[in-house]
Amino acid sequence: MTKITFIGAGSTVFAKNLLGDILSFPELAGAEIALFDIDAQRLKTSEVVAHKVADALGAKPRILATTDRERALDGADYALNMIQVGGYKPATLIDFEIPKKYGLQQTIGDTLGIGGIMRALRTVPVLLAMARDMERLCPEVLHLNYVNPMAINCWALSRASSVRTVGLCHSVPHTAGELARDLGVPVGEITYRVAGINHVAFYLTFERRGEDLYPALRRIVDEGRVPETNRVRYEMLRRLGYFVTESSEHFSEYVPWFIKRSHPELVEAFNIPIDEYLRRCEFQIASWERMRALLEDPATRFRVEDTASEHTDHTPTDGSVRDEARLTEQLLTIKRSPEYGSLIIHSCETGEPRVVYGNVMNRGLIDNLPECCVEVPCLVDGNGVQPTKVGALPPQLAALMQTNVNVQALTVEAILTGRKEHLYHAAMFDPHTAAELSLEEIHDLVDDLLAAHGDWVPEAFRPPHRRELAL
Structure with missing residues (x-):
């Protein structure tokens, strides 16, 4: 029996979507599903949801819910990781509020920038501890990581663990769906080739039945229809000259051009949602108790949409929307999501070939990037996940990516060696932070963040005397 472990299964909405994807495949409908979380209450909700998903789909999995990580991982064939270390409070709030005191604004703060650096500092040590368990309890496991900051996490795991890890992100299919709507064409008729680094990957080709769609995308700009x-x-x-995979709100904080104190008009001109992640989290927290009661209600049943097609509507199904009616509809509907996890598991188990986009180490895949974590097309079949060679990227795209790779490399080096100076270096070279703050301000900001995070960061990075900082 195939064993699939969910790490951080208390992320109930996301876990529900992945469970629906997995159990909709007849070949996986009898799998063993192990749900693990450190929050017993949220885990209980996810366990209830898992049984309801299975009932709606007519699946007969064996479902185990446990707060014992070793029990969850023991003998696992696949591990889907979706944890968030430190949560919204205190960790994410600290990542936003302290930089604000220095005039540094963010939108999401989970991938790059000062928020991404601090999230990595909290997260990588936890992932490495989990990897140690995997090496001992399920050494052949395929670790499918959904945790941000994606590139930093996967890079650190590749250096410090023998566990096979592939990072998964839905930005490629989500954006394809958005562009299909902008163009007024069915997403199922579009083909594309994407490469780069997570959240800074680009559509190298974007076609419909062999027709290049880039001229049509440029007409949207020329005609003022953006x-x-x-x-x-x-x-x-x-x-x-190319379209980036990650959302505008994310991308605006990876570069030095859009969020600028010296040009505040840019935020309005480009409709940049400062503090977007905070608002999203506040909405989800405010909605959660009602949603939890709805999910746990014995009378609640899920509605199954067509799960046969892999070319479904790629609107977000991860609870990120802030419209409660839409969120409720998403919660109570099972339909195939654009997430790659179930497709990878199904292809590995059945041998059915597919192409997905995975975050893997650049070992001969992209010629004009160094050895780093890259996002490239991967063939998946009975032989596992096999990254494909892309070759050289357009030089302007590689140059942009390198500014982000520098920060990722220094953050990984800091975490794995315990050398605090590399944490300052990572912040110094971050494009957005460097464009806004002086070197002295960057140094002080890092110190303030480390002091505020306290025990959430490794001991080597904790200041000798913790300062109490009012948020």
Whole structure:
């Protein structure tokens, strides 16, 4: 029996979507599902949801819910990781509020920038502890990581663990769906080739039945039809010639051009949602108790949409929307999501070939990037996940990616060696932070963040005398 372990299964909405994807495959409907979380209450909700998903799909999995990580991982064939270390409070709030005191604004703060650096500092040690368990309890496991900051986490795991890890992100199919809507064409008719680094990958080709769709995308810019939520990315298309996979809100904080104290008008002009992640979290927290009661209600049943097609609507199904009616509809509907996890597991188990996008180490895959974590097409079949060679990227794209790779490399080095100076270096070279703050301000900001995080960061990075900082 195939054993699939969910690490951080208390992320109930995301776990529900992945469970629906997995159990909709007849070949996986009888799998052993191990749900693990350190929060017993949220785990209980996810266990109830798992049984309801199985009932709705007519699946007969063996479901185990446990707060014992070793029990969950013992003998696992696949481990889906979706943890968040430190949560919204205190960790994410600290990552936003302290930089604000220095005039440094963020939108999401989970991938790069000072927020991404601090999230990595909290997260990588936990992932490495989990990897030690995997090496002992399930050494052949395929670790499918959904945890941000994606590139830093996967890079650190590749250096410090023997566990096979592939990082998974839904930005490639989500963006394909957005562009299909912008163009008025069915997403199932679109083919593309993407490469780069997570959240800074680009569509090298974007076609419909062999027709290049880039001229049509450029007409959207020329004719003033750019969606207001996507102004940053269409501007980058205009400047670089290619469309980036991650959302405008994310991408705006990976570069030095859009969020600037010296040009506050840019935030309005490009419709950049400062503090977006905080608002999203506040909405989800405010909605959770009602949603939990709904999910746990014995009378609640899930509705199954067509799960046969892998070309479904790629609107977010991860609880990120802030419309309660839509969120409720998402909660009570089972439909195939654009997440790659179930497709990888199904292909590995059945041998059915597919192409997905995975975050893996650059070992001969992209010629003009160094050895780092890259996002590239991967063939998946009975032989596992096999990254494919892309070759050289357009030089302007590689140059942009390298500014982010520098920060990732220094953060990984800091965490794995315990050398605090590399944490300062990572912040110094971050494009957005460097564009806004002086070297002295960057140094002080890092110190303040480390002091505020306290025991959430490794001991080597804790200041000798913790300062109490009012948020």
